[in-house]
Amino acid sequence: MTSLRDIRSTDPPSPPAISRRSWIVIFTDLTALLLAFFVLLFAMSGVQPQLWQATAQSLSRTLNPGWEPAPPPVAAFNAERADAAPGSDLDYLQAVLAEVSDDLPILADLQLGREFRALVLTLPMQGMFDDHATLTGIGEQRLATLGGVIRNVGNALRVRVVMDHPDVSAEPEAAAWAPALVRAAAIGNVLRRAGHRRTIEIYGSDAGMAEQGMEGPAAAAARIEFWFLGEERG
Secondary structure, three states, X not given: OOXXXXXXXXXXXXXXXXXXXXXXXXXXXXXXXXXXXXHHHHHHOOOOHHHHHHHHHHHHHHHOOOOOOOOOOOOOOOOOOOOOOOOOOHHHHHHHHHHHHHOOHHHOOOEXXXXXXXXXXXXXXXXXXXXXXXXXXXXXHHHHHHXXXXXXXXXXXXXXXXXXXXXOOOOOOHHHHHHHHHHHHHHHHHHHHOOOOOOEEEEEEEOOOOOOOOOHHHHOOOEEEEEEEOOOOO
């Protein structure tokens, strides 16, 4: 039989244990949460393809610095390619220039004609130069306008100045050539300032040396000729 003393000396039962769970956020978890957050923002925003491609290419070069684009395939025996000039068909070029010049009153007297494998544009010399080789204001304006029209033409260009009154005081060989060449050089400089990037060949002669067969206003003795060649010369 249990005595009262034994009952008082017995310890009371302990309360039931309550389970507690603690969250520990480590660096990896934080990084994953931030990554998920930015991915969510990216998915909700508009994608800019150019910026995305630039970023992808930058990462590709950074992570793989040894990568190089493959060289273009070349045959073991290959003939040299012909370096053809990117010129325009002369018939097409004549039609385009005729239409453009008709809309420009400053080029109202511009004449277009065809020679063998060439398109020839002719301007009268009158009023273009005030002395030996100085362009007048209207002369430079007309040449600058023409230069703006033909600056994108890919055909080879020759500029020939034909003089009707050679300098009789000069030597016979230089009487017609020297003044004409100086003027042709001045014309070429204006065309280059207007944007013409191809090489311009310059020539000079007097009316007696000029080719025959031109009729109408284009046959004026003193004139400026612009020759566009239809094919590359060998």
